[in-house]
Amino acid sequence: MSNIPETGRTPRVQIRLMVIQVLVFSLLLTLGGRLWYLQVRNGREYTDEAKSNHVQQVVQPAVRGSILDTRGVPLADNETRLVVSTSRTELMKMEDGGKAVLTRLADVLGMKPKEVMDKVRLCDSKTPQPCWNGSPYQPIPVTDEATTQQALQIRERAEDFPGVTAEPTAVRRYTAPGLANTAQVLGYLSPVTDEEITKAQDTDSPYLRSDQVGRSGLERTYDKELRGKAGVTRYEVDNLGRVIGLARSDVAVPGDHVVTSVDARVQAVAEYELNEAMKAARKEMDRNTNTHYKADSGAVVVMEAKTGRVVAMASQPTYDPNAWVGGISAKDYARLTGKKSNFPLLNRAIQGQAAPGSIFKVVSSTAAVRAGYNFNGNYPCPSSYSIGGQTFQNFESRGYGSITLGKALEVSCDTVFYGLAHKEWIKDGGLKPKKDAKNWFYTTAHLFGLGKETGIDLPNEVTGRVPDREWKQKFWEANKDGWCKQGKKGGTYIQRLAYEGCLEGNRMRAGDSVNYSIGQGDILVTPIQMATIYSAISNGGTLYNPVVGKAIVSADGKHVRKIEPKSHGKLPMNQKTRDQIDKALAAVTTTGSAAWRFGGWPQKQIPMHAKTGTAEVYGKQTTSWFASYTSDYTIVMTISQGGTGSGASGPAVRKIYEAMYGLDPKGKQDISKALMPEPRTELPKILPDGQIEAPKILPYDPPKEPLDEQTLAGPPALVTARRD
Incomplete structure (x- = not known):
């Protein structure tokens, strides 16, 4: 047995206990402060975010304004087409994820099943086009070229096509009145990108994922005026994504018309x-x-x-700018941008x-x-x-x-x-x-x-x-090294030009x-x-x-x-x-x-x-x-x-x-x-x-x-x- 008295250990034990108590108290105080910050100070913010997690948006695109010639003849307007769309929410409720429905739909539309399935899958960094870049709660268009007979088949056999709709929808049209194509002046549309959405989110004209935006010509210059304001219906959903109620609905505002001086x-x-x-x-x-x-x-x-x-x-x-409507095909894109195309997208007037x-x-x-x-x-x-x-x-x-x-x-x-x-x-x-x-x-x-x-x-x-002279100097400075490398005294015409440019291209x-x-x-x-x-x-x-x-x-x-x-x-x-x-x-x-x-x-x-x-x-x-x-x-x-x-x-x-x-x-x-x-x-x-x-x-x-x-x-x- 030790000869050290029991009382000799007491002070050290007490000190250790005090340190532990202080540490526990500090941790409790920190945790309490954090809880106060989250629940009281920022409580409303997180409450709103939690609510928004249970609200999903469905967008009703605004009717895009027309581009008119000087007498009012439409150069670009909208036509009603039969658009076949699918509800991803409904498809995901099915045991096979909607595969059987989409296969039947492809047969009616004369498309390949894979083509239809690719169109309704969601886009991400690993998914190539075609894919859907919009909200998964929004109807996803499969085709805007459905015939009346195809639409009737889908609607009459609704039990075979749950989650599938065939409805008349406004689609952009480039009319070429009197065979006036006007392609490079009008431009064309394509879906908005994630980068554009992010860039415009704090402006007075933010983009929605469903938006089509002007890529060239007047469609781009006057995109804000033509686009209008989309309608948004907000649905309350449960944690399984099922709709349980209507939160709010904003009516779409059609875009303005652009009257041009073009006849x-x-x-x-x-x-x-x-x-x-x-x-x-x-x-x-x-x-x-x-x-x-x-x-x-x-x-x-x-x-x-x-x-x-x-x-x-x-x-x-x-x-033909209509090639871009509904998404341009790979074949058409290659035809318009390939080396043999001579670049028809260029407006050579400007x-x-x-x-x-x-x-x-x-x-x-x-x-x-x-x-x-x-x-x-x-x-x-x-x-x-x-x-x-x-x-x-x-x-x-x-x-x-x-x-x-x-x-x-x-x-x-x-x-x-x-x-x-x-x-x-x-x-x-x-x-x-x-x-x-x-x-x-x-x-x-x-x-x-x-x-x-x-x-x-x-x-x-x-x-x-x-x-x-100023341009001469800048041009020479930018090209001197290449000229000196290519140039040759007494060589071919191009080599002689490069040789002269190397020596005195700035003169x-x-x-x-x-x-x-x-x-x-x-x-x-x-x-x-x-x-x-x-x-x-x-x-x-x-x-x-x-x-x-x-x-x-x-x-x-x-x-x-x-x-x-x-x-x-x-x-x-x-x-x-x-x-x-x-x-x-x-x-x-x-x-x-x-x-x-x-x-x-x-x-x-x-x-x-x-x-x-x-x-x-x-x-x-x-x-x-x-x-x-x-x-x-x-x-x-x-x-x-x-x-x-x-x-x-x-x-x-x-x-x-x-x-x-x-x-x-x-x-x-x-x-x-x-x-x-x-x-x-x-x-x-x-x-x-x-x-x-x-x-x-x-x-x-x-x-x-x-x-x-x-x-x-x-x-x-x-x-x-x-x-x-």
């Missing part, structure tokens, strides 16, 4: 004539390559000159970039005047212009002697602009630019709005490019400036930019933001918000210069490079102004451009690898004007046949019950009467040498 009849004409011009170009031989022109893509813009409103906009190749050729000369003429050159002064137009060891030619080496800037525009003389641009390059310091260099030819292009977006109300517009050479002055080289523009410029020349100098939307109108027609045209500046020219350029462009169609395409045009009644352009692109055939305007409208057309401006695009542009003004090929006007002799200002009428008063239109029927003998015979000898 479906003119749109149909523009699409048809662009396509016909491309087909005609493919029949013509390119004498530079001894092959037919490829004419692989093109675009046309028809615009109100005084407002910037777009009357028609077509792009080729095109597509996304197609190319060198403008001679239609750029209105910019160069203005730059020359700003630099101090007299518009009516005399400037040599020889057959060629030499700089060092390089010679720049007029087409087929034709010279016109000493001419004015106006005449240079009329006959499209390149060498006049070569000479002026070369002089200004020297004044600016040449290869060693001065600090105070004026750079008139480049700064003027920027003031015309080139090198930046026009501000049109369509998404994904591109900026084009003005290749000034503005004389050849760069003279080539740029006639719209060649590194400059890039879009059709919408050039339409904006030529509209400004027509209206006296105001540069408008092009606009397709004309008004937002509520579904009942009671509330109207007009979309007014906005200006982003003035042309950098005075009224005198504008009038001089205007006169020269009128002469282009009477005695100049486009005269052979406008024989018989009623110039006194409807003065026509135009500029032809043919841009050369290394490794490709020439790009055709035709820019024109009257006092009412501007039309710009371009065809990639299509040949000359007057040869390929000119005739099509004339036919569009003829349809709008009611002219026959000989220039005689019948106003009753005119589609749009003047811009339309009034809005279509929408009745309180939602009905839209709109005329019916027929497909465009091109005139069959042949052109006069002189036009059919081709250009007169005076202008056969002009490439434009």
Whole structure:
């Protein structure tokens, strides 16, 4: 036995007991505090969350607003289709998870059982499309193309199809009135993504999982207005997911209508004539390559000159936006996006970039005047212009002697602009630019709005490019390493270019400036930019933001918000210069490079102004451009690898004007046949019950009467040498 007294242990035991008591008390205090925080401080929050766990939402999608043309003709609306849907909640109650029901449903719909089952499964990170990305408590659509017979079978044999419904439902439709496809302008819809839902959840227009959202065109720009507000019915459910009551119901609010300035009849004409011009170009031989022109893509813009409103906009190749309705198939998606498709989803009117050729000369003429050159002064137009060891030619080496800037525009003389641009390059310091260099030819292009977006109300517009000294430096810095790696002195043409670029790609050479002055080289523009410029020349100098939307109108027609045209500046020219350029462009169609395409045009009644352009692109055939305007409208057309401006695009542009003004090929006007002799200002009428008063239109029927003998015979000898 130990000799230590019992009392010697007592203090240490007591201390240990006290420590344990303090520890237990602290833990109890912490636990109590946490319980107070959860039950008292944040009790309501967690109570609400607990309640929401037993409330599930069923969404009734809002009817999407229509997109209307300027007279109220629907370009995009909704049609009633028989939609077959399934209730996942009901299917999950079945022993086999609804497999037998879905198999019978597939047999009725003429689908494969797996196809149906895939459509009703829920999406997650491991489940590929097709799958359902919405609420599992919402009816899941299997098809929106059910026939009446199929719907009757499902409804009459309800006992064989528990949880399956076949109901009429509004589905998006792109109507193509009068065969006016308008695909790239309208855009298309597709289901909302999780990322978009998260991003929009704190905004005033959050997405629901059932929403279809605009992916391009007007559907995207005006998605918020068109979408409306979905109705939501909230059901109380038990812990097994069974509905036990109705919590709350919000009625759906239909989307607004978007009225556009597009006229479906003119749109149909523009699409048809662009396509016909491309087909005609493919029949013509390119004498530079001894092959037919490829004419692989093109675009046309028809615009109100005084407002910037777009009357028609077509792009080729095109597509049917209905392919996206109800979800695009893998086959159609590959067809629209594959390498061989030539990218029909692109709107080449606002996304197609190319060198403008001679239609750029209105910019160069203005730059020359700003630099101090007299518009009516005399400037040599020889057959060629030499700089060092390089010679720049007029087409087929034709010279016109000493001419004015106006005449240079009329006959499209390149060498006049070569000479002026070369002089200004020297004044600016040449290869060693001065600090105070004026750079008139480049700064003027920027003031015309080139090198930046026009501000049109369509998404994904591109900026084009003005290749000034600043751009040269940045481009060189970005590409120097690649050029130096690829370049080779005395190698192939591409290798020699890369070699020169590596050494001095940042230097503005004389050849760069003279080539740029006639719209060649590194400059890039879009059709919408050039339409904006030529509209400004027509209206006296105001540069408008092009606009397709004309008004937002509520579904009942009671509330109207007009979309007014906005200006982003003035042309950098005075009224005198504008009038001089205007006169020269009128002469282009009477005695100049486009005269052979406008024989018989009623110039006194409807003065026509135009500029032809043919841009050369290394490794490709020439790009055709035709820019024109009257006092009412501007039309710009371009065809990639299509040949000359007057040869390929000119005739099509004339036919569009003829349809709008009611002219026959000989220039005689019948106003009753005119589609749009003047811009339309009034809005279509929408009745309180939602009905839209709109005329019916027929497909465009091109005139069959042949052109006069002189036009059919081709250009007169005076202008056969002009490439434009």
